[in-house]
Amino acid sequence: MRRREHLRALSGLGLFVGATTPDPASAAERALPQVTSRVLANGMRIVVAERRDLPIAAVLLGLRSLPGDDQGRAGLIQLTAEMVASQIEQRPARATTRLQPLELTSQVGADHVEFAGACLSEDIETLVQLLAQGVMRPDLSPQSLLKARTRAVQNLQPGRLQPQQVARRALLRLVYGSHPYARLLPSGLEVAALQPADVQAHHAGCYRPERATLVVVGDVRGTQILERIQALFDCWPCAAPGLQPHLPPSETAAAVPPTSSSTKIYWIEQSTAVQATILAGQVAAARSHSAYLPLALANTIFGGTSLSSRLMASLREKWGYTYTPSSTCTAFTGPGTFEVLVETRNAVCRPALEQLFYELERMGKAGVTEEELRLAKNRFCVGRLLQAQTRFGLARQLLEDSLYTAKTDDCNAPCRLAAAVSAAEILQAVRQYMTSSGTVAVVVGNTDVLAQLRAVWSVNRIDGTRQ
Amino acid sequence: MGESSPALKPAIPVRYAVLPNGLKVVLSEERSLPLIQVGVYYGIGDRLESEGSAGFAHLCEHMMFQGSERISRGEHTRSIEAVGGVLNASTRDDFTSYYQTVPAAALDTVLSLEAERMQNLRLTVANLANQREVVKEEGIGLVKNRPYVGLLYVYLRRKAFDNYHNGHDSVSDFSDIDVATVDSIERFYRTYYAPNNAVLTLVGDIDTDATLAMVHRHFGSIPTRRLLPRINAGEEPQKSERRFLYSDPLAENAAVVIGYRMPSRRSGAYWPLILLAEALLVGEESALRTALVNGGAALQLKGGINFPNGTAFDTNGATLLTILAVAAADIDSEHLAQKLDVAMAAALQRLDEQTLIAAFRRFKLRFYRSLEEGYRLQLLSLLALFDDEPDQINQLLTQLAAVSLESLRAAAKRYLVPANRTLVLVSPGRPRAARSEQAGRP
Numbered sequence: 001m002r003r004r005e006h007l008r009a010l011s012g013l014g015l016f017v018g019a020t021t022p023d024p025a026s027a028a029e030r031a032l033p034q035v036t037s038r039v040l041a042n043g044m045r046i047v048v049a050e051r052r053d054l055p056i057a058a059v060l061l062g063l064r065s066l067p068g069d070d071q072g073r074a075g076l077i078q079l080t081a082e083m084v085a086s087q088i089e090q091r092p093a094r095a096t097t098r099l100q101p102l103e104l105t106s107q108v109g110a111d112h113v114e115f116a117g118a119c120l121s122e123d124i125e126t127l128v129q130l131l132a133q134g135v136m137r138p139d140l141s142p143q144s145l146l147k148a149r150t151r152a153v154q155n156l157q158p159g160r161l162q163p164q165q166v167a168r169r170a171l172l173r174l175v176y177g178s179h180p181y182a183r184l185l186p187s188g189l190e191v192a193a194l195q196p197a198d199v200q201a202h203h204a205g206c207y208r209p210e211r212a213t214l215v216v217v218g219d220v221r222g223t224q225i226l227e228r229i230q231a232l233f234d235c236w237p238c239a240a241p242g243l244q245p246h247l248p249p250s251e252t253a254a255a256v257p258p259t260s261s262s263t264k265i266y267w268i269e270q271s272t273a274v275q276a277t278i279l280a281g282q283v284a285a286a287r288s289h290s291a292y293l294p295l296a297l298a299n300t301i302f303g304g305t306s307l308s309s310r311l312m313a314s315l316r317e318k319w320g321y322t323y324t325p326s327s328t329c330t331a332f333t334g335p336g337t338f339e340v341l342v343e344t345r346n347a348v349c350r351p352a353l354e355q356l357f358y359e360l361e362r363m364g365k366a367g368v369t370e371e372e373l374r375l376a377k378n379r380f381c382v383g384r385l386l387q388a389q390t391r392f393g394l395a396r397q398l399l400e401d402s403l404y405t406a407k408t409d410d411c412n413a414p415c416r417l418a419a420a421v422s423a424a425e426i427l428q429a430v431r432q433y434m435t436s437s438g439t440v441a442v443v444v445g446n447t448d449v450l451a452q453l454r455a456v457w458s459v460n461r462i463d464g465t466r467q
Numbered sequence: 468m469g470e471s472s473p474a475l476k477p478a479i480p481v482r483y484a485v486l487p488n489g490l491k492v493v494l495s496e497e498r499s500l501p502l503i504q505v506g507v508y509y510g511i512g513d514r515l516e517s518e519g520s521a522g523f524a525h526l527c528e529h530m531m532f533q534g535s536e537r538i539s540r541g542e543h544t545r546s547i548e549a550v551g552g553v554l555n556a557s558t559r560d561d562f563t564s565y566y567q568t569v570p571a572a573a574l575d576t577v578l579s580l581e582a583e584r585m586q587n588l589r590l591t592v593a594n595l596a597n598q599r600e601v602v603k604e605e606g607i608g609l610v611k612n613r614p615y616v617g618l619l620y621v622y623l624r625r626k627a628f629d630n631y632h633n634g635h636d637s638v639s640d641f642s643d644i645d646v647a648t649v650d651s652i653e654r655f656y657r658t659y660y661a662p663n664n665a666v667l668t669l670v671g672d673i674d675t676d677a678t679l680a681m682v683h684r685h686f687g688s689i690p691t692r693r694l695l696p697r698i699n700a701g702e703e704p705q706k707s708e709r710r711f712l713y714s715d716p717l718a719e720n721a722a723v724v725i726g727y728r729m730p731s732r733r734s735g736a737y738w739p740l741i742l743l744a745e746a747l748l749v750g751e752e753s754a755l756r757t758a759l760v761n762g763g764a765a766l767q768l769k770g771g772i773n774f775p776n777g778t779a780f781d782t783n784g785a786t787l788l789t790i791l792a793v794a795a796a797d798i799d800s801e802h803l804a805q806k807l808d809v810a811m812a813a814a815l816q817r818l819d820e821q822t823l824i825a826a827f828r829r830f831k832l833r834f835y836r837s838l839e840e841g842y843r844l845q846l847l848s849l850l851a852l853f854d855d856e857p858d859q860i861n862q863l864l865t866q867l868a869a870v871s872l873e874s875l876r877a878a879a880k881r882y883l884v885p886a887n888r889t890l891v892l893v894s895p896g897r898p899r900a901a902r903s904e905q906a907g908r909p
Contacts, residue, residue, distance in 0.1 A: 051499070053477065053497065056836060056839075089751045099821070099824055101750065101828045101829035118832065118836055120828065120831065154796070157719065157796070161719065161897070163612065272716050273612060274611045274612050275604070275608055275612045307532075308545040308548045316601055317540075318597075319597075320597040320598070320599075320600035321604075322604055323601055323604040343608050343612070345603075375548065378550060378551035382569075383551065383553075385502060386553060386568060388500060389500060389502065389840075390840055
């Protein structure tokens with residue numbers, strides 16, 4: 001009914017929305033900048049895309065990592081990355097590079113570590129050189145570790161009690177059990193226990209050329225920069241001759257997390273919280289699983305970051321419970337998660353959670369309409385275009401394509417795959433991974449919130465300060 | 468300064484036109500992807516609200532998605548997202564913006580939708596009641612559920628400024644919007660949402676001439692409205708330091724917040740202050756970060772001109788150079804403030820040509836990056852809205868490159884002094900975590 005009203009309204013303005021709606025395939029067709037790639041003899045992959053409208057360049061160096069830290073070593077992947085990144089930032093040749101501004105960050109995902117740098121295009125060689133030095137030959141001595149560890153623990157402090165972080169740390173541990181992904185958000189205590197030998201072994205095992213891809217996007221000469229990068233990284237296997245590379249057991253023997261069979265509600269007290277934070281989730285499909293893409297589209301229809309999703313239409317626009325409800329479907333190499341985040345005033349926490357469950361059940365009972373699916377495909381495909389507007393956005397697409405599909409020459413492939421997904425496949429994925437019965441909900445809030453929840457559900461309490 | 472080729476290269480194409488009804492139109496072609504960004508910027512923001520209408524600009528922003536005479540509630544959003552586009556809106560001190568990015572083929576639809584809500588917004592009691600709650604949730608989530616944020620958005624401004632327009636709380640004081648009616652919001656809308664108080668900007672895969680004709684077709688017939696005289700948001704010069712104690716119930720660590728009063732954006736002193744902020748606060752090698760964070764006294768250091776409301780170019784009135792320093796464990800706010808003063812004095816003492824060039828080049832990198840991240844749309848819009856000169860986007864780097872070391876020192880001496888600042892010593896209202904969280908020995 002609403003759709004017909006909409007078409008009528010637009011017709012009244014001399015518009016017909018169908019006439020301007022691009023189909024997913026055509027939306028995805030785009031003239032990408034020229035991409036040059038090369039695989040070095042040591043296995044490292046280099047990808048360069050020229051984009052010349054602004055005199056800047058973005059560089060991403062990605063390394064396939066481990067699926068989370070091993071038991072007793074939570075925070076190891078992150079600490080190692082931070083040690084490497086801080087040494088890149090400190091720049092040995094600081095006096096001479098002071099006038100070459102670089103923006104450097106590191107990011108640790110579930111399956112890969114990423115070092116990102118931006119620079120004026122004339123400084124690209126300096127940036128790549130610093131990345132090469134930092135990644136291949138970092139100082140992992142005990143003194144360096146002590147400094148990095150102290151800083152890492154301190155950096156964890158300010159956000160440690162933020163409701164969203166408290167909820168996510170708890171949710172990961174609840175849904176993943178003994179799987180290494182459960183330890184994606186380490187505590188200060190865990191990081192403080194890490195030793196130099198742990199970091200050295202991790203670096204020797206994971207910071208290796210065959211696990212690495214370096215992507216450059218920007219105002220550069222492709223062939224020229226490719227040669228320069230090759231010269232810098234060709235020697236990588238020789239970087240640590242004294243260390244025998246080995247991988248901790250988690251990469252090959254990650255336990256499959258159990259799927260919950262009934263709704264579980266957990267409460268974490270924060271007496272000062274003026275809003276309740278609800279984070280509900282469950283284990284979902286791995287990125288290579290056939291259900292992953294249907295689930296990703298279902299997530300777009302259900303919530304995502306869309307302003308016209310079912311979640312937004314219900315919790316915000318109909319009920320006014322919240323400002324920005326959202327959901328995510330994580331793209332992990334191993335089992336991912338489907339998660340829903342709602343921040344709501346304390347007084348309506350219970351109805352907000354009930355409404356969230358209602359919308360999940362509605363997805364599972366009736367599935368999605370063909371129209372919803374068509375629009376979700378549009379959003380998926382145009383979303384990739386939107387991401388490619390920035391150098392880092394395009395670089396990230398190329399990096400993930402390289403790390404997870406070993407392809408960098410067909411960035412329209414995900415869009416074509418999405419276009420082929422049917423409503424039936426979505427329903428099947430929803431019934432497996434987006435169920436109210438399989439949901440674990442973590443609620444961070446005050447005791448009033450607890451009382452509301454207890455009126456409906458059996459609620460388990462978690463001590464958030466001890467996680 | 469000795470910095471070569473400071474002008475923006477390649478230059479950003481800018482076509483500027485003003486329709487007979489007063490609507491300013493900025494067109495900027497960029498055809499690397501088949502996408503178009505469309506922004507409508509209205510000359511109304513928090514600062515321009517009159518007494519008794521705190522929060523109306525933001526509430527009205529939300530109501531702009533609630534339907535109009537010919538578009539039903541939420542249909543604007545659905546129409547943009549249906550073609551895969553993204554959209555949002557924002558209320559700041561001096562403007563309210565509506566922006567979307569869509570596939571180029573959807574341009575006509577977007578212009579129709581924006582023209583429709585510029586003239587025919589439909590308000591209902593139910594929609595107003597609903598959005599009032601949503602706005603409150605947004606405000607509470609932004610400033611009352613996160614440490615230090617309320618200080619920056621609300622408390623500091625209230626203490627740093629004397630004029631109601633600059634210091635009132637539009638974010639978390641809901642007393643005015645609680646009594647807002649359909650009539651009062653309607654009056655607000657009719658007062659400020661007029662073509663002669665707006666800028667329409669298009670950036671992306673457009674044909675400039677054809678697009679301008681399309682804009683004429685959609686917006687040309689919207690009637691002009693009589694605008695109110697510009698409000699007086701001026702401030703008397705500050706004569707002495709203002710110092711306050713504040714307990715943040717959500718903070719675990721002590722902190723210091725400082726706001727230095729800035730001169731007008733059109734003042735010559737504004738340009739050196741932009742570079743001073745860059746040198747002091749931005750990047751791993753900035754002077755204050757090096758002294759305080761690397762020196763172990765602070766965990767976090769953030770700031771800038773007009774921080775956290777936007778960039779130095781996003782303001783058209785009284786603004787501050789704000790600094791937030793969050794103390795490391797066991798350091799109290801008095802101690803941190805002393806260290807900050809020492810670090811600031813040392814940094815200003817050390818100002819030299821190298822500092823100036825490094826700050827300029829860092830600004831240049833961040834500026835270019837921001838342009839591709841969507842700021843091109845906003846900057847073009849604001850240069851048109853505030854100054855009628857959108858093509859100044861191509862001159863900003865030249866202006867900054869002309870800053871001399873003498874002007875840098877003079878600006879520091881005049882503006883970055885205690886007598887020109889408001890300082891808040893923040894004590895943590897939440898007990899710190901157990902000491903066992905500290906790092907152990909290797």
